[in-house]
Amino acid sequence: MNISGVTSNIFNPNLKGKTVVITGAGGGIGRAVALAYGQQETRLGITDKNKDSVSQTFEMLKSLGINDVLWFEGDVTCKADAEQLMGTVAEKLGDGSIEVVNNIAGITADAPFHKMTEEQWRRVLDVNLAGTFVTTQAAMPFMREVAKNEQRIGLPKLRSIINVSSVSSKGNAGQANYAASKAAVEGFTRAIATELAPFNIKVNAVAPGFVDTQMTQVIPEKAMGTIREIHKKKTLCGKFGQPDDIARVVLFLGSDLSGFMTGQVLVADGGLTTGVL
Numbered sequence: 001m002n003i004s005g006v007t008s009n010i011f012n013p014n015l016k017g018k019t020v021v022i023t024g025a026g027g028g029i030g031r032a033v034a035l036a037y038g039q040q041e042t043r044l045g046i047t048d049k050n051k052d053s054v055s056q057t058f059e060m061l062k063s064l065g066i067n068d069v070l071w072f073e074g075d076v077t078c079k080a081d082a083e084q085l086m087g088t089v090a091e092k093l094g095d096g097s098i099e100v101v102n103n104i105a106g107i108t109a110d111a112p113f114h115k116m117t118e119e120q121w122r123r124v125l126d127v128n129l130a131g132t133f134v135t136t137q138a139a140m141p142f143m144r145e146v147a148k149n150e151q152r153i154g155l156p157k158l159r160s161i162i163n164v165s166s167v168s169s170k171g172n173a174g175q176a177n178y179a180a181s182k183a184a185v186e187g188f189t190r191a192i193a194t195e196l197a198p199f200n201i202k203v204n205a206v207a208p209g210f211v212d213t214q215m216t217q218v219i220p221e222k223a224m225g226t227i228r229e230i231h232k233k234k235t236l237c238g239k240f241g242q243p244d245d246i247a248r249v250v251l252f253l254g255s256d257l258s259g260f261m262t263g264q265v266l267v268a269d270g271g272l273t274t275g276v277l
């Protein structure tokens, strides 16, 4: 601290040595998030339903000399998978503790509302919303319970949970299921932020705009033309977001730099949803 009470290095994310879990780490944004945390010398537990892609992320981390990493094949909606993930990461990497959980896994199953099947509705709600609930709850013994002991001995630590919403939560045609799931993730974020604040656990979300990943690469070319035009007119540099653009925001929310923020949703969309009135 200096004499004005401001920490001398206010830009220190203070992530070194922290134990970090990332779901969806085989996907576009999840992989960028894993690489961003890895470069901060964290200890990483990375997981994805897609075994090949998460093991590729692991190899990429290793090739950068990032070695404190465990990878898992797991489904975020499966309680047993989530408990095994959190238990193993806490035991093998974290001395019984987890400091940051990043809920990145997610899916779309777009269709006009009048044609959307109940299966599409339930599948998207299950992965995006229930998956975030199941995975976050499995981390509680290694976050909330550990925090109680730290507070008892007068050494409280700051922990962080980051969820992923979307600008589609405002309502996007063809995405009734996805929009509902992401709006609900925002409500979930605010609710548990209030419950976990007494344990020094901040809970925030990022709401990305259109990001160039496999999720958006499946959009039909005709629709892509319209999306490109809108981006040219409205966004910074007239372009789509890249996974790194979102990873930087996630890293900020996972770090001590956002140490006085909880229950918030940060929009990262290059201006896409700004100025609609």
Ligand SMILES: NC(=O)c1ccc[n+]([C@@H]2O[C@H](COP(=O)([O-])OP(=O)(O)OC[C@H]3O[C@@H](n4cnc5c(N)ncnc54)[C@H](O)[C@@H]3O)[C@@H](O)[C@H]2O)c1
Pocket (backbone or CB within 6 Å): 023, 024, 025, 026, 027, 028, 029, 030, 047, 048, 049, 050, 053, 074, 075, 076, 077, 104, 105, 106, 107, 127, 131, 164, 165, 166, 167, 207, 208, 209, 210, 211, 212, 213, 214, 215, 216
């Ligand atoms: N790409 C975008 O434009 C965009 C915009 C807003 C929000 N998001 C959100 O960002 C997150 C990451 O998306 P992305 O763009 O990287 O997509 P992506 O498809 O590249 O990655 C998603 C990853 O989640 C994994 N996954 C899916 N279901 C799973 C399950 N049940 N259990 C475990 N893993 C599972 C997939 O295997 C995949 O690797 C998602 O939550 C998505 O909704 C993306």
